[in-house]
Amino acid sequence: xxxxxxxxxxxxxxxIISKAQNAIEKAEGSFSGxxxxxxxxxxxxxxDVEGSYIVENxxxxxxIHKKPFIAPYSMIEDALRKYLA
Numbered sequence: 001x002x003x004x005x006x007x008x009x010x011x012x013x014x015x016i017i018s019k020a021q022n023a024i025e026k027a028e029g030s031f032s033g034x035x036x037x038x039x040x041x042x043x044x045x046x047x048d049v050e051g052s053y054i055v056e057n058x059x060x061x062x063x064i065h066k067k068p069f070i071a072p073y074s075m076i077e078d079a080l081r082k083y084l085a
Contacts (some may be wrong), residue, residue: 003073005062007084016060016084020053023083044068049076060084 009016015033020040021031035055042049047068054061064076066075 002063002065003062003067005077006082007082009058009060010013013055013060017055019084020060020080036059044071046070062067 006054007016017033017035024031024040024042027042028039029040031040032038033053037054039052040050045081048066049064049068050066051062051064053063062072067073
């Protein structure tokens with residue numbers, strides 16, 4: 001089951017994409033995409049988090065497609081929001 005949430009942002013999409021890419025790559029994950037859509041994988045000790053994003057109307061819309069069973073969506077969402085703030 002997928003989980004989708006939105007992160008509103010101000011300014012250009014390039015800024016939030018850059019923040020996301022830097023945070024994911026710093027965590028030794030992979031990031032591919034542009035200012036309209038993309039995909040990512042973030043490794044964790046208990047399993048990978050896989051997701052995608054789209055940018056629409058100053059919202060960074062994230063969908064988590066795969067996560068470790070024991071990690072709640074709320075924990076993943078909170079972590080991603082922190083990195084994008």
